[in-house]
Amino acid sequence: xxxxxxxxxxxxxxxxxxxxxxxxxxxxxxxxxxxxxxxxxxxxxxxxxxxxxxxxxxxxxxxxxxxxxxxxxxxxxxxxxxxxxxxxxxxxxxxxxxxxxxxxxxxxxxxxxx
Amino acid sequence: xxxxxxxxxxxxxxxxxxxxxxxxxxxxxxxxxxxxxxxxxxxxxxxxxxxxxxxxxxxxxxxxxxxxxxxxxxxxxxxxxxxxxxxxxxxxxxxxxxxxxxxxxxxxxxxxxxxxxx
Numbered sequence: 001x002x003x004x005x006x007x008x009x010x011x012x013x014x015x016x017x018x019x020x021x022x023x024x025x026x027x028x029x030x031x032x033x034x035x036x037x038x039x040x041x042x043x044x045x046x047x048x049x050x051x052x053x054x055x056x057x058x059x060x061x062x063x064x065x066x067x068x069x070x071x072x073x074x075x076x077x078x079x080x081x082x083x084x085x086x087x088x089x090x091x092x093x094x095x096x097x098x099x100x101x102x103x104x105x106x107x108x109x110x111x112x113x114x
Numbered sequence: 115x116x117x118x119x120x121x122x123x124x125x126x127x128x129x130x131x132x133x134x135x136x137x138x139x140x141x142x143x144x145x146x147x148x149x150x151x152x153x154x155x156x157x158x159x160x161x162x163x164x165x166x167x168x169x170x171x172x173x174x175x176x177x178x179x180x181x182x183x184x185x186x187x188x189x190x191x192x193x194x195x196x197x198x199x200x201x202x203x204x205x206x207x208x209x210x211x212x213x214x215x216x217x218x219x220x221x222x223x224x225x226x227x228x229x230x231x232x
Contacts, residue, residue: 004157031218042204045219058217090157097218099146099208100165107157 006106013081021076023091032074036087081113116141120223127195135190137205147188152202195230
């Protein structure tokens, strides 16, 4: 099992450019999450999905869109990148949202917006 | 609202010595607590979790954590530290908001950097 994978690992964008981050999991998990990690602010939830075809907003959704067309994939899109979106992005998945369930994380994508 | 706190930004330990990384929690109902580790330029890796039962939980890489209900703590421990244990450690609890607002997200402490010196 590969677990949770993310592509790309690193990307540099210019302000206004768009890109899509891909997250894939092979654990048949229903729930998937996108977090961003910033110094001094810990990890914050951007969007999440409770199953194929569903998405919902997290704490900091502005400037991002997501799609979950297939159960194993969760895409995060930036339509018009801004320097404030420079961050490390982590995808995570879990079997359910149960408070006992472990979330498993991908290796992260480092994004630099100039 | 539930929260976790890690009172130390950094912990320094000599290799071979025991280590403790502290975490305290505030949750309603039964606490279910997690520890994750983040090595430099890597993602978060699950170490262990407390669900119920034995207060001493054993996890990956020789780590264990002690749950103490009276002190509302869940400290991470290892009997003999390795230089390779140097990393950022997070304590976490899953969101347990109301039925309509429960995202299931993880609520993290601010993280503790562990430095193990040779």
